[in-house]
Amino acid sequence: MKLAVRALAGTRPILAAALALTLVAGGFAAWTGLGWYEASHDESAAYAVQRDRALAAAEQAVQNLNTLDHTKVDQGLDLWESSTTGDLHNQLVQGRSEFADQVKAAKTVTTARVLSGAVTELDDRAGRARVLVALRITVKAADDKSSEKDSRMLGELTRTGTHWKLSALGQAPVGGTASG
Amino acid sequence: MSTTRHLLNRQRRRQAVGSQPVPAARASGDTGTEEAPGSASRPPAGSPRAPASPRTRTRTRTRTRAGEAEGARKAAGSKRNEPPERDEGAGAAGTRRGGGKHLAPLLILCALTVVLGAFAGFAQSRAAALRDDPVRGNTALTDLARTSEIKGQAAKAVASLFSYDHAKPAAFESASKTSLTGKAVTQHRALFGDVLAQAGKQKTVITTTVTDSAVERIDGDRARVLIYADQSSVGTAGTEKQTPQDQGVYAGAMLALDLVARDGRWLVEGIDTFGR
Numbered sequence: 001m002k003l004a005v006r007a008l009a010g011t012r013p014i015l016a017a018a019l020a021l022t023l024v025a026g027g028f029a030a031w032t033g034l035g036w037y038e039a040s041h042d043e044s045a046a047y048a049v050q051r052d053r054a055l056a057a058a059e060q061a062v063q064n065l066n067t068l069d070h071t072k073v074d075q076g077l078d079l080w081e082s083s084t085t086g087d088l089h090n091q092l093v094q095g096r097s098e099f100a101d102q103v104k105a106a107k108t109v110t111t112a113r114v115l116s117g118a119v120t121e122l123d124d125r126a127g128r129a130r131v132l133v134a135l136r137i138t139v140k141a142a143d144d145k146s147s148e149k150d151s152r153m154l155g156e157l158t159r160t161g162t163h164w165k166l167s168a169l170g171q172a173p174v175g176g177t178a179s180g
Numbered sequence: 181m182s183t184t185r186h187l188l189n190r191q192r193r194r195q196a197v198g199s200q201p202v203p204a205a206r207a208s209g210d211t212g213t214e215e216a217p218g219s220a221s222r223p224p225a226g227s228p229r230a231p232a233s234p235r236t237r238t239r240t241r242t243r244t245r246a247g248e249a250e251g252a253r254k255a256a257g258s259k260r261n262e263p264p265e266r267d268e269g270a271g272a273a274g275t276r277r278g279g280g281k282h283l284a285p286l287l288i289l290c291a292l293t294v295v296l297g298a299f300a301g302f303a304q305s306r307a308a309a310l311r312d313d314p315v316r317g318n319t320a321l322t323d324l325a326r327t328s329e330i331k332g333q334a335a336k337a338v339a340s341l342f343s344y345d346h347a348k349p350a351a352f353e354s355a356s357k358t359s360l361t362g363k364a365v366t367q368h369r370a371l372f373g374d375v376l377a378q379a380g381k382q383k384t385v386i387t388t389t390v391t392d393s394a395v396e397r398i399d400g401d402r403a404r405v406l407i408y409a410d411q412s413s414v415g416t417a418g419t420e421k422q423t424p425q426d427q428g429v430y431a432g433a434m435l436a437l438d439l440v441a442r443d444g445r446w447l448v449e450g451i452d453t454f455g456r
Contacts, residue, residue: 018286021289022296025294025296033300040310044323045310048315049315117396152392174432
């Protein structure tokens with residue numbers, strides 16, 4: 001390449017200049033191309049994407065599981081089942097009919113709002129995550145009286161395919177030992 | 181030595197065409213070198229067809245006499261003479277035609293430059309877009325060291341800021357001075373206003389322990405942490421009357437802290453108790 005440049009330099013300075021420009025442009029293209037490749041194959045970025053997906057799924061699922069209208073029980077419980085997987089899913093399926101009867105009898109409308117949520121652990125490869133979701137639940141009883149209570153939820157998620165679903169959900173124990 | 185070989189070649193060429201000037205040599209810039217020694221130091225009796233050796237000697241002498249500038253010019257000239265000698269037959273016409281011959285590579289190079297430049301610009305913008313992605317800007321969990329550092333400092337801050345012992349109020353005061361900043365100072369004071377007003381009388385002891393915490397977001401020197409804590413509060417006032425408050429209350433609390441890094445420490449900048 002150097003020889004070619006030298007030979008051209010003698011006879012064709014314009015050609016040499018053009019070649020130099022091309023080489024510079026090639027260098028830039030290689031450099032920016034590498035930067036692009038690195039940016040799009042960044043492992044921590046992929047991890048961050050999984051973290052945000054898991055959190056979004058967790059917040060939605062926790063909200064779903066704390067929302068139930070006695071006039072639309074079946075619809076609500078279908079949503080519960082589709083938001084969960086594993087043991088939690090099995091429990092919901094088993095207790096479904098009994099629970100539906102209870103809600104229909106109590107005539108309650110439960111709604112929930114996620115106050116805040118965060119991921120505590122994320123195992124990207126195994127497809128497991130643990131989350132904290134702070135929840136405010138409003139229960140409207142049959143006599144139209146509504147009560148509000150805050151719930152400190154601890155959830156466990158499992159990835160099924162590309163979706164994150166709740167596999168365990170519980171309240172953070174009060175007065176118990178610190179669970180991390 | 182290239183100069184000698186080049187001279188010999190020229191001699192041969194001259195002999196071939198007689199005493200007429202050689203077009204090839206003139207076109208390629210040879211004239212300068214030919215005339216310089218000729219006018220300056222050609223021996224009077226010598227013909228243009230003189231043998232090579234004396235001429236070479238003459239040349240050498242000229243160079244020393246005419247000085248460095250002349251020598252430099254000749255050096256440049258002799259270098260430039262090499263290519264035309266190689267394509268003796270092609271002559272001046274071939275060199276001139278080269279302008280057209282080099283146009284195609286020039287255009288190709290220009291096109292390549294444009295294409296490569298365009299790709300570089302595109303790649304740069306794509307990479308910048310990826311890097312500026314807010315998902316990536318949040319380094320919670322992706323930066324594990326920082327995440328656990330923030331969790332640890334937030335837990336410590338909560339434990340000291342939300343614990344109060346009427347016997348040792350100094351610890352509470354110093355915690356609120358050292359780990360609070362900005363609007364968190366007034367938020368903290370508002371939360372503890374009632375407690376502090378009664379503390380002396382009721383001999384209050386509040387102990388707060390963080391049970392769970394998770395970092396929601398880390399964006400450079402700012403972070404937000406969600407915290408679950410256990411809070412026990414006991415009024416240890418005299419034994420004469422035991423009001424329900426004095427029995428001691430054990431409760432779970434949840435709050436979110438906005439933290440800001442200052443000099444390597446994370447200070448509480450905002451306390452969010454979710455409207456409670």
